[in-house]
Amino acid sequence: MAEQSRTGFPLAPQALPTAGNRSATGFPGMAARPQGTGETSRAAEEDTPRLPPANASGSPLWRPPSASGRKSSGDTWWERLRFEMSDALTSGALSERLVRASTAVEAPITTGRRIVVVGVSGGVGTTTVAALSAKLFGSIRQEPVMAIDATDESGRLLHYAGADKDALLSAAAVKLRSQPVRTLPDVVGSAAACGNQVFALGRPEVPAATNHPIGATEWTDLSAIFSRFVAVTVVDAGASPRSGQTTALLETAHAVIVVAPDTEFGTSRAAAVRAALSASHAGIPVVTVLTSINSPIGRAEDTAGLPFDRHLAAGGPIRLSHLGARTRIAATEIAGSALSAANGR
Template identity: 75%
Template sequence: MAEQPRTGFPLAPQTQQPPGTVGAEPPAGFPGMAPRPRQLDGPPRTVEEDARPTPPDIAPDPLHRRPPSKPARQPTGDTWWERLRFEISDALTSGGLSERLVRASSAVEAPITTGRRIVVVGVAGGVGTTTVAALSVKLLGSIRQEAVMAIDATDESGRLLHYLGAAEDAELSAAALKLRSEPVRTLPDLVERAVSCGNQVYALGRSDVPAAADTPIGAAEWTDLSSIFSRFLAVTVVDAGSSPRSRQTAALLETAHAIVLVAPDTDFGADRAAAVRAGLFAARPETPVVTVRTQINGQANGAWDATGLPFDRHLAAGGPIRLSRLGARTRIAATEIAGSALSAANGR
């Protein structure tokens, strides 16, 4: 009886060894097979003569293999304790918090006549201006189910497209050149150079390299672009950055139906917001201003009258924003901000 292999693999048939070789030819494909025998007579073999790759002398140890690392999952906005507390509070108030969300969603769904333009500007850097703009865009696109445009028009490279989850860049200068030089008859013509972010949300941004950022858009150029946007888009949200008195921001504010002013929920933020509001009212008394206070470190001041955005772990992570991972109170507050901005732009 023929000997049975102990490894479970079939034995290779016995073949006659060619003269001048040392060792036997192992079966092809055998795991952990030794290197091919060295030729003693004649010139060494070339790649053309033996195209099969030589396996490694020592097979890798499976015990030392590391599984592929998984991308870090962004935290939810609320902890389990905060979610439980929200549910208890909502039950004790007979669904008062849920009613706030319904009212805010109704304001976001309000009908509009022509495309509205909302400009978001901050009193300083790092106060959450881009976060407020991104949240407003995502909520407008998810609730209204109409075409919404987000534009990063900051002085330097911003993170608006990153927060919206854009898979690639879409330069504002290239889109502006195309829109001014070619006729725009349909929505696909308008968003050809923009990047889609889902839920009928499109985005245009600046270059990732500040040195190669787009040149500032003048008032006349932005007037022409904004009129084209309003013909095909329900809402256009512009992130104007943290320079409310720059020439770039002044050109953007000229055509805004509403201004969202973002300030930190601190004494400095309250004073700075009051000064900027006074300057905006003196220059454009007909343009409504919605002030948003943001809680940077989770500490609420509440000493001044403004719509607030609470601290949220998901937003603090700095990754793409997912509405499903927002905290309950953050979702309500962000919807109220978007509804207030759109109501102000509609003149209500």
């Protein structure tokens, strides 16, 4: 019997390391990670400049690196200094929060978990939370992660996730449902690679006539396939919590993240959406995330908060190493809370 990892997924066969290249462990088909461990290794993989993909010509997803080459941090120098001082004065309490949240993200699972992200309205950060959560799962865990843009018409998940090519969900769905799927490459072959074992399927940024909404039967088949081969599937359901398509996505969800702005309108809408979900899908746990525009967030006991971050606000591909310190902690707590909920904890 194949050796099992602590998450329940089979480990890849071990190969003898060669000079300058160590084989990866984890789910079969995982690409080799850079040498080193922890944040240094992950940052090295994220910050390695990518060459334009072969199909980059005319692709709206490919954007050349900034001419200045400067790192756009999510924090100003004053915010970084204030964080370091606060962490020192509280004896590392903020750093301890990150450790606890990372432990929750690494929690063992038996089969792939499916987390659906839905917004109370457009422009509240739904896609940002979905892409950010997927990239954190891929960065911290040691198995493949799938990010899916299943919005009604068009979306930006591929762009935010840092996809290396166009990869349409509708085309992948036809292929996966019509051909045998036996290995991880069969699943991710049609998806875009986003680094750190994160793969993505999405909608075109400009709606196309050939791109149709996903149905309940179709999604049930796809979600079963994804759960067999990837540890976590994060689905961006867009800003239509009561649409027929979102209902189809919720049928197989293990947990739901409801995203709303940190305003009176946002909190009231989030409460209404939670009540509706409780009535229609009583068995699915819900995590509420309030996104802040320009101020530190005040959180209720059952609500997570994502503070304003200059890197996220820029609207480009998300680079975890560019996030502000408080944003990194908050985002990791959101991902950990969602996975804990999906695991029934």
